[in-house]
Amino acid sequence: MSSIPEDEEKAPGQAVPAPSLSSLLTTPPFLGNGTPGRVLTFEVPKGPMVRRRPGICGEPYARAKAEFDAKPWYVRWTAGTDRPVGVEPTDELMRAREFQRECEKWPEEVPQSLIDDKRQRLSDHLTGKAPLSPEESLRVRRDLDFVSDVYTPGPRYSAPLTPQEQGWLDERNLRWGNTMGIAFLGPVYGGPGALTRLLGGSEQAVAGVNQLSGSLVGIARTRTFARLAAERRAASGEALARSREMNRGAPLEPLDPAAAARGTVVQRKYAPLDWEAVVPKKGPYKGEKREDHVRRHNQDVPGKDSHGVFYKDGVDTTNRAWQRAQDLGLKPDATGMLRVPMDEIVGRAGGNAAATGELFRSVEMKLVPGTNQIITSYPVK
Incomplete structure (x- = not known):
């Protein structure tokens, strides 16, 4: 049966035009069993939605503010003296305020598929099905933590960082430590480290030159640049590996329900430690939990x-x-x-x-x- 009306049939040999998109949507073709019905709709199902709890955007800041207000007056009075006017006095308050501002830009509800897609991407990466670069995988982890904290808060399993991700963080933060070292040493003593980097030397080599230059100006007894980088790495690794409430600042991917995958992440079951069984009956720790x-x-x-x-x-x-x-x-x-x-x-x-x-x-x-x-x-x- 022709899908073109009889009054529009063409003469023999004349090309028959393809049906338009509007005709496909308004004129249901016949199914195989002879009953009329729509085969192609070009519609993407929206799927179930998740709604953020009222006030959740401001909760991290309210908690951080309450903790700050509970500190002694002299601590609050001296906090933030080295910061510009109008900036929050502590890093915790700054991160909480940043989370609130980013959270408030998002809609009241989003498709569950948005979170499912990010979970599936991380799962495919960790299982080797679709590996991502360290930078991409860390971005997926960060974005997944953010949207989960906004729309589905609560305890959840976070996979440990892979060796590749940890190595990428180590290299990035070693470079940060070296840059801070060069700036601290100044143009004279920081020059050798900067020249080593300019000539293509590794960040490990730059760190070694900075250490030598530092010893020449009598700062060997202060925290070494390697320790600066290690502390920075620890903070970054902890923030990315554990569930968190603060946004890390990079832009998130736009909402795209049509591209979401329907996957699941395998949840491990752990046998917890028994903290109650051992209670010393004698000695210096008698009765101590x-x-x-x-x-x-x-x-x-x-x-x-x-x-x-x-x-x-x-x-x-x-x-x-x-x-x-x-x-x-x-x-x-x-x-x-x-x-x-x-x-x-x-x-x-x-x-x-x-x-x-x-x-x-x-x-x-x-x-x-x-x-x-x-x-x-x-x-x-």
């Missing part, structure tokens, strides 16, 4: 022998290390000792070794042999 014991490593004890000091809460870091051990297939030895290499700096040397400025990237924990019952935990090399 394990959480309280591990949190002793949150503060430095200057008169103590060399020991590890957590940068963040020791209990939270230990739980994350236990999850990472399961990801990597690591198990305690016969004595219950387990050392877990982390993808970030988790602590530093304390006690008599604090002056070395040594940074630790692993967590060592002791458990009751053959169980998940934690005894103690602390950061190590």
